Amino acid sequence: MLASIGQFLLILSLTTAVVLMLLPMIGYYKNNDSLMRTGRPLAYLLFVLVFSTFAILVSLFVLQDFSVTYVWQHSSLALPLRYRITATWGAHEGSVLMWITVQALWIAAVARYSRSLSLSQISRVLSVLGIIATGFIAFVLFASNPFEITNPAPLDGRDLNPLLQDFGMIIHPPLLYFGYVGMSVAFSLAVAALIGGQIDEKWIRWSRRWTNLAWAFLTIGIILGSWWAYYELGWGGWWFWDPVENASFLPWLAGTALIHVQAVSERKNAFRGWTVLLAIIAFSLCVLGTFLVRSGSITSVHSFAADPFRGIFILVLLAIYAGGALTLYALRVNQLKSKDAINLESKETMLLGNSLVFITATFTILLGTLFPMIFEAMGKKISVGSPYFGLMFFLIMIPMAVLLPLGAQMKWHKDKMSSAVKALLPHFFIAGLLTVLAYFAFDGLNLRATAGVFGGFWIASTSIMQIIKFPGKPNAGFIGMSVAHLGVAVFLFGMSMTEHKDVEKDLLLKPGQTTQVAGYDFTFNGVTSIQIENYRAQQGSILVSQDGQPLVELHPQKRHYPKQQQPMTEADIYPGFTKDIYVSLGEQINDKGDWAVRIYIKPFIRWMWFGGLMMMAGALIALFNKRNKRLEQQQVDQVMKERLKLS
Amino acid sequence: MTPTRKKRLMMVLMVAVGVGIATGIFLTAFKDNMMYxxxxxxxxxxxxxxxxxxxxxxxxxxxxxxxxxxxxxxxxxxxxxxxxxxxxxxxxxxxxxxxxxxxxxxxxxxxxxxxxxxxxxxxxxxxxxxxxxxxxxxxxxxxxxxxxxxxx
Structure with a gap:
């Protein structure tokens, strides 16, 4: 019954999305105000409908309605309530339903917070967002319907994948989707501007804030994913260059290029075409990522059961969105010619350089991700190992780290490269000195780690100098930028140390045996069986001590969920400011109680995620720029005045 | 050659060398890490x-x-x-x-x-x-x- 209502609401949502796609756009072309005015109410209606649909799916899980196929496949009577709720987005159908729910929320937010846009502008934007919503709601309805019914209903469900029965599942997917789908706003703004044939600085200023917000969500989403993989997959990795991880990283890279170029195009009539193109690329990569994840065409930890129809459906959507936007771009690009001259020695040039670096990184990683598919089409099966990605990314990030302080240092409009270099030069030596100190403090570092640590110090030292020397009271834009750049420094330092100074040991431990790893003593005190909530676990007890002083007792688990045949490894971690101690259980080797145990020492791993959090915080702080607010108020006043004049 | 042309030629050469090096690195890294x-x-x-x-x-x-x-x-x-x-x-x-x-x-x-x-x-x-x-x-x-x- 409830499922039928859900199904009905989904159809209503699709209808509303189609109307939202058509009416305001027709209004725009016919210059009909009342048609254009339908945009905002339709956007709110769409949100209410899609959100109710989503709420119904959640209720079906909470109420354990196993007559719904999707529910019995991913829930069970024993599943605790909190995981029944998160199970909603635990598999394909529910997660695309969440995709459209999040998109509907973005659309409603755009409708609500767009007072500074004229009616013709907002109606185009909402209409383009309607096009995207139509495609994805149709995808849910025709290719991934979560409301399908099983008859007769099974008495119990198949249970949720144990890996997903975790706190990370509550926050990682929603936040990642907010970022992912948020890129559709930047895309719609770009396309709407192309339709109108002109982009002014008000337009870019407005879209810049939305892009910043989406980028902040994308950043936190990726960070949470990395942190989750680290503790939940049980094997201590934080980034695998897995196709699905790349799928979220690619829009992030393009988005990073975009927010930096927007800083220029907002101030000057320059790089406007490039801004639009980057917005199109960023969202197209989001759709491509959705294709990679949903089609199951590439081996990945995230793959759900493969379904070619779904893959083709998304590929068609990608062709329509990216193809349509690029065609429009090709037709209109002449009208976006830069009017303002750009000096070679200026911040503008540096920011252009930044976007080129990030786009190069995007395409290098894209190639590595797609090559296996291309080869497969030629009948050969290959895969691209993570060393490829690691090396390429490292090489591309060298110019990024070298140029970042220079870009932040250079003045707008016209500056002298030599004076910027002169201001930064002392910090080059400070960073060098600190790197030498770090080199000896950590018993030597390899080439990549040395470069990474140097990059971290170099960016940190120059950013701090720029904050101290800032003339007058720093504005939110500058503070945001500095916080984000310091985040890059913290990230680089953490990543370099974690990658090159970690210790990994697979050991065979007998009960009572003590073994030494990286200066710590690990005493294995055997394994006991325990019963918790909906699973049974074998829990190991490992005492960690240093210089004879007990430090912590860790309890890694091997969990067995009754509905699942395979066990699950739950690591136990002793987190710390400068290092994590990470222990997980392999398997029992013999009947004497000997176990395979993996022990990790992960230096500075938390710095990496903290750096990411700082980048996100920076993007959020920049939203509160007073200059933006003042300019926006002027715009609102102007729109109001025009409206009064018309009536 | 006029100085502007010379400058332009230098630019083109530098870009070509840059792209060449990048392609070389890319192909090497790719070849080394491609797994059958x-x-x-x-x-x-x-x-x-x-x-x-x-x-x-x-x-x-x-x-x-x-x-x-x-x-x-x-x-x-x-x-x-x-x-x-x-x-x-x-x-x-x-x-x-x-x-x-x-x-x-x-x-x-x-x-x-x-x-x-x-x-x-x-x-x-x-x-x-x-x-x-x-x-x-x-x-x-x-x-x-x-x-x-x-x-x-």
């Missing part, structure tokens, strides 16, 4: 890269797993039902590793009998196979269809 996927049948026909890592995938043969006492060393056979390859691995096997289930291993042939794996992947759940392993079984199907009943 081979099925047990292909390996048994000596069709595999020598002294180079590749991915070997198929099913873990039933009751083929053997543990070397007092170590984390294990040996098992990977099969596509037409041929099998002996695999040795030292370390902790993934949770989803099971006899009679799909697996992908990464490593080198030590000699034409033994594959030494550095990594063992079994990223499927009970009703899902790694696509590569599934494809290997599919490819070998005509060879064993007559003698074996459908096992999957």
């Amino acid at each position: 996927f081979k099925s047990p049948s292909e390996v048994s026909q000596q069709n595999y890269p020598v002294n180079r890592s590749f991915r070997l995938g198929g099913m873990v043969k039933e009751s083929s797993m053997r543990r070397i006492p007092d170590s984390l060393k294990v040996q098992f056979e990977v099969t596509d039902f037409a041929a099998s390859v002996l695999v040795e691995y030292e370390g902790i096997l993934p949770d989803l590793f099971r006899e009679g289930q799909g697996v992908v291993t990464i490593g080198k042939m030590q000699n034409d009998q033994l594959f030494v794996a550095e990594e063992v992947l079994a990223k499927h759940d009970e009703n899902y196979m790694p696509p590569e392993a599934a494809a290997a079984l599919e490819a070998a199907k005509p060879k064993y269809k007559n003698t074996n009943k459908e096992s999957n």
Whole structure:
């Protein structure tokens, strides 16, 4: 019954999305105000409908309605309530339903917070967002319907994948989707501007804030994913260059290029075409990522059961969105010619350089991700190992780290490269000195780690100098930028140390045996069986001590969920400011109680995620720029005045 | 040549050199890290890269797993039902590793009998196979269809 209502609401949502796609756009072309005015109410209606649909799916899980196929496949009577709720987005159908729910929320937010846009502008934007919503709601309805019914209903469900029965599942997917789908706003703004044939600085200023917000969500989403993989997959990795991880990283890279170029195009009539193109690329990569994840065409930890129809459906959507936007771009690009001259020695040039670096990184990683598919089409099966990605990314990030302080240092409009270099030069030596100190403090570092640590110090030292020397009271834009750049420094330092100074040991431990790893003593005190909530676990007890002083007792688990045949490894971690101690259980080797145990020492791993959090915080702080607010108020006043004049 | 032209020519040359270096690095990195996927049948026909890592995938043969006492060393056979390859691995096997289930291993042939794996992947759940392993079984199907009943 409830499922039928859900199904009905989904159809209503699709209808509303189609109307939202058509009416305001027709209004725009016919210059009909009342048609254009339908945009905002339709956007709110769409949100209410899609959100109710989503709420119904959640209720079906909470109420354990196993007559719904999707529910019995991913829930069970024993599943605790909190995981029944998160199970909603635990598999394909529910997660695309969440995709459209999040998109509907973005659309409603755009409708609500767009007072500074004229009616013709907002109606185009909402209409383009309607096009995207139509495609994805149709995808849910025709290719991934979560409301399908099983008859007769099974008495119990198949249970949720144990890996997903975790706190990370509550926050990682929603936040990642907010970022992912948020890129559709930047895309719609770009396309709407192309339709109108002109982009002014008000337009870019407005879209810049939305892009910043989406980028902040994308950043936190990726960070949470990395942190989750680290503790939940049980094997201590934080980034695998897995196709699905790349799928979220690619829009992030393009988005990073975009927010930096927007800083220029907002101030000057320059790089406007490039801004639009980057917005199109960023969202197209989001759709491509959705294709990679949903089609199951590439081996990945995230793959759900493969379904070619779904893959083709998304590929068609990608062709329509990216193809349509690029065609429009090709037709209109002449009208976006830069009017303002750009000096070679200026911040503008540096920011252009930044976007080129990030786009190069995007395409290098894209190639590595797609090559296996291309080869497969030629009948050969290959895969691209993570060393490829690691090396390429490292090489591309060298110019990024070298140029970042220079870009932040250079003045707008016209500056002298030599004076910027002169201001930064002392910090080059400070960073060098600190790197030498770090080199000896950590018993030597390899080439990549040395470069990474140097990059971290170099960016940190120059950013701090720029904050101290800032003339007058720093504005939110500058503070945001500095916080984000310091985040890059913290990230680089953490990543370099974690990658090159970690210790990994697979050991065979007998009960009572003590073994030494990286200066710590690990005493294995055997394994006991325990019963918790909906699973049974074998829990190991490992005492960690240093210089004879007990430090912590860790309890890694091997969990067995009754509905699942395979066990699950739950690591136990002793987190710390400068290092994590990470222990997980392999398997029992013999009947004497000997176990395979993996022990990790992960230096500075938390710095990496903290750096990411700082980048996100920076993007959020920049939203509160007073200059933006003042300019926006002027715009609102102007729109109001025009409206009064018309009536 | 006028100075502007000279400047422009220099720019073009620098960009060309830059792009050349970048392409070179890209191709080297790519070539070094590109891994072929081979099925047990292909390996048994000596069709595999020598002294180079590749991915070997198929099913873990039933009751083929053997543990070397007092170590984390294990040996098992990977099969596509037409041929099998002996695999040795030292370390902790993934949770989803099971006899009679799909697996992908990464490593080198030590000699034409033994594959030494550095990594063992079994990223499927009970009703899902790694696509590569599934494809290997599919490819070998005509060879064993007559003698074996459908096992999957």
